[in-house]
Amino acid sequence: xxxxxxxxxxxxxxxxxxxxxxxxxxxxxxxxxxxxxxxxxxxxxxxxxxxxxxxxxxxxxxxxxxxxxxxxxxxxxxxxxxxxxxxxxxxxxxxxxxxxxxxxxxxxxxxxxxxxxxxxxxxxxxxxxxxxxxxxxxxxxxxxxxxxxxxxxxxxxxxxxxxxxxxxxxxxxxxxxxxxxxxxxxxxxxxxxxxxxxxxxxxxxxxxxxxxxxxxxxxxxxxxxxxxxxxxxxxxxxxxxxxxxxxxxxxxxxxxxxxxxxxxxxxxxxxxxxxxxxxxxxxxxxxxxxxxxxxxxxxxxxxxxxxxxxxxxxxxxxxxxxxxxxxxxxxx
Numbered sequence: 001x002x003x004x005x006x007x008x009x010x011x012x013x014x015x016x017x018x019x020x021x022x023x024x025x026x027x028x029x030x031x032x033x034x035x036x037x038x039x040x041x042x043x044x045x046x047x048x049x050x051x052x053x054x055x056x057x058x059x060x061x062x063x064x065x066x067x068x069x070x071x072x073x074x075x076x077x078x079x080x081x082x083x084x085x086x087x088x089x090x091x092x093x094x095x096x097x098x099x100x101x102x103x104x105x106x107x108x109x110x111x112x113x114x115x116x117x118x119x120x121x122x123x124x125x126x127x128x129x130x131x132x133x134x135x136x137x138x139x140x141x142x143x144x145x146x147x148x149x150x151x152x153x154x155x156x157x158x159x160x161x162x163x164x165x166x167x168x169x170x171x172x173x174x175x176x177x178x179x180x181x182x183x184x185x186x187x188x189x190x191x192x193x194x195x196x197x198x199x200x201x202x203x204x205x206x207x208x209x210x211x212x213x214x215x216x217x218x219x220x221x222x223x224x225x226x227x228x229x230x231x232x233x234x235x236x237x238x239x240x241x242x243x244x245x246x247x248x249x250x251x252x253x254x255x256x257x258x259x260x261x262x263x264x265x266x267x268x269x270x271x272x273x274x275x276x277x278x279x280x281x282x283x284x285x286x287x288x289x290x291x292x293x294x295x296x297x298x299x300x301x302x303x304x305x306x307x308x309x310x311x312x313x314x315x316x317x318x319x320x321x322x323x324x325x326x327x328x329x330x331x332x
Contacts, residue, residue: 057273059225061177062218065269068276069217070298073315076279076286077306082327083320085305092144095132097197100151100242101180102128104195105171107156108181112164117149117156125152147244151197155242158250160193168230175225180240182226189235192222200245210253213239220265223257233259 060068068075077083103125107117117125125148133141168190169182183191201209213219216239223234239253257265278284292298293307304310306324313319
């Protein structure tokens with residue numbers, strides 16, 4: 001695990017249709033494909049999915065699955081029905097993370113190496129922040145712009161590209177998910193990185209955060225799907241943790257999964273995806289996970305955002321508009 005105070009081929013478009021709930025219908029494994037992986041390690045066109053790779057089950061994105069595993073009713077109301085709290089306090093944390101990620105994507109297209117961010121990367125990061133910005137009294141835009149520039153510089157000058165030869169994929173869709181970057185390392189192996197930007201993280205809690213990544217659904221999902229796309233195993237998946245305060249630093253946290261671990265994950269994933277699909281198709285109802293309704297650790301320091309929808313309005317969508325609004329008016 002590296003700890004320090006922190007590029008490009010054209011990538012493929014993947015056959016398959018995305019939906020707003022986070023699922024993707026994978027390409028037909030039986031359909032012939034002209035996809036090839038070149039000797040340079042870049043993918044020219046989508047390769048054929050391995051036989052039985054998805055077994056006819058729509059594969060839902062990691063973020064959608066993690067929400068479902070937290071509480072199926074929460075996933076149903078938010079992702080399938082489009083409900084969200086009407087009044088929600090805005091903070092720049094998510095916008096800062098997205099801005100740093102935007103700048104990194106631009107920087108990675110320049111090439112591999114530890115260097116200060118290019119002017120194009122910095123401009124792209126700040127443009128992303130400005131687009132997401134909401135005026136309020138607590139945060140000032142110039143202050144947060146400096147925070148974004150600090151995060152981008154940390155990442156660009158940090159250890160991520162050590163031992164990497166080229167970027168194979170940069171924020172490209174992989175069967176409905178989008179890893180931040182897929183590398184080819186000096187040994188010819190595939191490495192998948194996901195950027196995690198944290199505005200503030202006390203050093204006492206960093207080890208706990210890294211331990212959560214060790215058991216993350218997302219990273220196993222990336223290892224499986226990138227491996228299917230490239231028709232070769234993923235050597236390592238790494239959490240690229242960029243901490244902006246109180247002590248600014250970058251930590252690279254690598255995870256290596258055996259074939260047995262990924263096979264067990266995949267069998268579990270099929271069961272989860274099948275259940276989610278059945279709920280989406282109204283073949284079975286969603287249920288509440290009552291254990292997490294007021295679990296503030298599960299809901300990032302708050303109670304469940306759909307608490308009143310379930311416990312005050314009884315999941316009656318006809319009454320929920322007093323406190324909630326729908327981002328999408330169409331049905332499932």
